[in-house]
Amino acid sequence: xxxxxxxxxxxxxxxxxxxxxxxxxxxxxxVQKDVFSARQQLAVTEExxxxxxxxxxxRKEAAALVLAAAIIEKQNETLRNEISTILAQRSDVxxxxxxxxxxxxxxxxxxxxxxxxxxxxxxxxxxxIQSLDSEITVIHHSGGVSKVPTADLPxxxxxxxxxxxxxGGLGVPAKEKKGNKF
Numbered sequence: 001x002x003x004x005x006x007x008x009x010x011x012x013x014x015x016x017x018x019x020x021x022x023x024x025x026x027x028x029x030x031v032q033k034d035v036f037s038a039r040q041q042l043a044v045t046e047e048x049x050x051x052x053x054x055x056x057x058x059r060k061e062a063a064a065l066v067l068a069a070a071i072i073e074k075q076n077e078t079l080r081n082e083i084s085t086i087l088a089q090r091s092d093v094x095x096x097x098x099x100x101x102x103x104x105x106x107x108x109x110x111x112x113x114x115x116x117x118x119x120x121x122x123x124x125x126x127x128x129i130q131s132l133d134s135e136i137t138v139i140h141h142s143g144g145v146s147k148v149p150t151a152d153l154p155x156x157x158x159x160x161x162x163x164x165x166x167x168g169g170l171g172v173p174a175k176e177k178k179g180n181k182f
């Protein structure tokens with residue numbers, strides 16, 4: 001009987017060991033499944049963290065760009081104010097210059113010149129300018145009265161008259177000033 005007890009005891013121990021091994025193996029499988037699931041969750045969390053870091057970097061860059069845009073806008077406003085001031089000064093200077101040209105034209109009417117040589121080669125002695133405009137100039141001279149094209153007057157007289165000259169673009173039709181924003 002002792003041998004039967006030993007054999008039965010050995011079988012019982014073998015069954016117990018087999019059941020324990022099987023239970024241990026099942027627990028290892030469960031733990032491996034949990035580890036695999038945890039690794040997947042870790043990968044998803046790491047990917048989310050990378051996206052969050054990239055989003056944070058993009059937001060920091062956007063904030064820097066907004067700040068730079070605000071600084072540039074302040075500088076632009078300063079430049080716009082300077083341009084407005086310069087345009088006002090330019091307009092004032094142009095008006096003064098235009099009035100000076102008009103005064104020179106008016107002073108030239110009635111002026112007597114000892115000799116006037118036109119671009120065509122014609123000479124007038126004791127010439128007195130009776131009237132002038134951008135097209136025709138009337139000159140009273142020792143030989144009578146002549147209407148001559150203003151373009152034929154000597155350069156020193158045309159320089160004083162400045163016909164066709166428009167300082168600062170004043171009075172130029174809008175279609176001619178189209179390309180010039182100032």
